[in-house]
Amino acid sequence: MSLADLSRMLAVEERHIVELVEEGVITAIEIETAEWRFGGAEVRRARIALRLERDLGINLPGVALALELLEELEQLRRARGSRS
């Protein structure tokens, strides 16, 4: 979905989504005219990122780190689960 759609869906300013991209919390796909598109996984990350920021008062670098660690945990749990 586009930047405008994502910002409307999550009820935040477009500028804040841009911050998420700049921090590396989410990734955008740039198409020719430098318009951004966000895939489903990125939408999910954006939603979680905003919740962590708002509910736990974490700043964006912290949110980026938290998301990466959470995803790594998720992978480890899955890997451990499939072995048994």
Add this chain to the structure above:
Amino acid sequence: MEFKDYYKVMGVARDATEAQIKQAYRKLARKYHPDVSKEPDAEARFKEVGEAYEVLRSPEKRAAYDRLGSGPRPGEDFRPPPDWGSGFEFSGAGPGAGESSADYSEFFESLFGRGAGRGRRGFESGHGADHHARVLLDLDSTLTGGSRSFTLRVPEIDAEGRISARERVLNVQVPKGILPGQTIRLAGQGAAPHGEGKAGDLYIEVEFQPHPLYRIEGRDLYLDLPVTPWEAALGATVKSPTPSGPVELKVPAGAHAGSKLRLKGRGIPSSPPGDFYVVLQIALPAAADDKARAAYRALAEAVPFNPRAGLGV
């Protein structure tokens, strides 16, 4: 409804300081945030912790909550006392204002009203917060308007982080025609601003004390007026008190107990004004002497009448 022990929810002692409460909240919020926690009831616990923090972090709400004591025994039903919140000044949005109330329990809403939580966006601008209070007024204040003096208790934190209640006397101009549940706004009487910005406002929600004569229903007033059996049966002109002074009322012949006489526009003088209803009650003179007894017996003979005919007896 179920009583919630917010101190237990947050795992703090009843005399915990603000700093201890904030610390406990941060740890529990990180632990139970639904995006972080794998526990099955994480979301419910997160909301519960948030609600507990909302009450314990606010000196006003915490003081009011502490007055409830440690709550009834488990399994006992809990009801907030009828004068709950009267005379206390709360910061934050009052009942009816604010964002979605879906996040708060029935217990919280019964104490603090809908929308009284701050929502989870906790930033504050420089303006002072609005405060809310509820007071009991005498009915006359709305019938004629006029100034009234109140003492409000404002819970405050002292230097050690303990709560005390400062008393604050206010003189308020009560507008004529104000209705129960409406608010009087005192601009600039809420919290002082931090930094620049304006002081918040104080909203006083009005309720009425019971009146010796009149019942209040919305903007209408009701009076039970006793009349004699002959005044009701034969009709009469009787003198009745009304909110705006005594009037001569025409009781129509054939009136009975419960008959209502409506005086339009003579209720609470709001716009539009309410009505004043006189509800007739039949008062029986006692058969105290021979003359009275004879009169009653004569009436009984002259008018065979069974008021219980419709009861099947």
